[in-house]
Amino acid sequence: DVKVTQSSRYLVKRTGEKVFLECVQDMDHENMFWYRQDPGLGLRLIYFSYDVKMKEKGDIPEGYSVSREKKERFSLILESASTNQTSMYLCASSSQLAKNIQYFGAGTRLSVL
Amino acid sequence: AQSVTQPDIHITVSEGASLELRCNYSYGATPYLFWYVQSPGQGLQLLLKYFSGDTLVQGIKGFEAEFKRSQSSFNLRKPSVHWSDAAEYFCAVAGGGNKLTFGTGTQLKVEL
Numbered sequence: 001d002v003k004v005t006q007s008s009r010y011l012v013k014r015t016g017e018k019v020f021l022e023c024v025q026d027m028d029h030e031n032m033f034w035y036r037q038d039p040g041l042g043l044r045l046i047y048f049s050y051d052v053k054m055k056e057k058g059d060i061p062e063g064y065s066v067s068r069e070k071k072e073r074f075s076l077i078l079e080s081a082s083t084n085q086t087s088m089y090l091c092a093s094s095s096q097l098a099k100n101i102q103y104f105g106a107g108t109r110l111s112v113l
Numbered sequence: 114a115q116s117v118t119q120p121d122i123h124i125t126v127s128e129g130a131s132l133e134l135r136c137n138y139s140y141g142a143t144p145y146l147f148w149y150v151q152s153p154g155q156g157l158q159l160l161l162k163y164f165s166g167d168t169l170v171q172g173i174k175g176f177e178a179e180f181k182r183s184q185s186s187f188n189l190r191k192p193s194v195h196w197s198d199a200a201e202y203f204c205a206v207a208g209g210g211n212k213l214t215f216g217t218g219t220q221l222k223v224e225l
Contacts, residue, residue, distance in 0.1 A: 004156070031211050040122070042203060042217040043157075050211060058212070090156055100145050100207040104156035 003027070004105035006091050012111045019078040021108050023091030029103075030096040032074035034058075034066060037088040037107070046089075049074055050096075081112045115140040115208040119216035126194050127224045134189040134219050136204035145207040146187040148178055151218075152200045160202075163187060174198070199223045 007022040025032065031050050035043040035058075045058030047066040055066050063085060067075045074093075078085055088109050092102040116139045126132055138144055145164050149157040161172025168180040178189045187204060204216040 035215075040217060042119075043215040045212060048211060092157075094211065100147070100211070100213065101159060101162065102157075102213060104149075104158070106154070106156045 004091055004093055004103050006089075006105040006108050008108050009106065010109050010111075012113065013078075013081050014113055015082060017078075017081050017112075019081045019110065019112075021076040021078075021089055021091075021110070023074045023076070023093075023105055024072050025074075025093040025103070026072065027093065027095070027103070028071065029093035030071070031094045031102075032068065033092040033094075033102065034064075034074065034076045035090045035092065036060065037090055043090065046076065081110075083112050086110060086112045115144065115206050115214045117204050117206050117214055117216035119202075119204055119219050121219045122217070123220045123222065125222040125224060128196050129193050132189075132191045132194045132198070132221070134202050134204075134221070136187045136189065136216060137185050138187060138204070138206045139185065140206055140208045142208070143182075146178075146180060147205040147207070147213065148172065148176070148187075148189045149203045149205060149215075150174075150200050151203065157203060160189070194221075194223055196223045196225055 004025045033048040034046040049055045049068040065077045090107045091105040094102045118137045147162045148160040151157045163180045201218045205213045
């Protein structure tokens, strides 16, 4: 089974802190994704990566950046956390052969105070 | 641009009753369509997918969905709901490339 692991289930941070959310997948997938999930808004794509060191903006990239130095790891960075970034963050991965079938981690619930 | 509409925010059904969750999509060509389920505190799990061919697709946990091009719909069905089906359900569309566009979700409550 594909396993996508997000390093933290819950995080509490202060406004202005730099926050790192980490995601690791164990299936050698080329594609990795970061989504934000908010009630009534569904999942919105923040960034995705289709190869090491490659990234593309999703629908809501403002206030976020990403890093992919190794194929299995995709990090989401909040340079200066704000209260409106309090949300559930979901990481996903997919292979290039079955690129639309995404596998999700359990999510990180981030609270910014 | 592709989009997905799930018109029902909440649905409540009795255990053993049938279920239909609605999904409408917008995309210019034949889309790839998906249903995912999210149990409380969990990530999303793929229930089923439609790429081409038979318009009635079977998925895990006894779910099925039917692609209707004329109605731009991909509704999810289950003949008899179990209490463990209580969860949030997301419809998604992919038009090519690597990206999925998700609907806003339908929260299913099952009454015992």
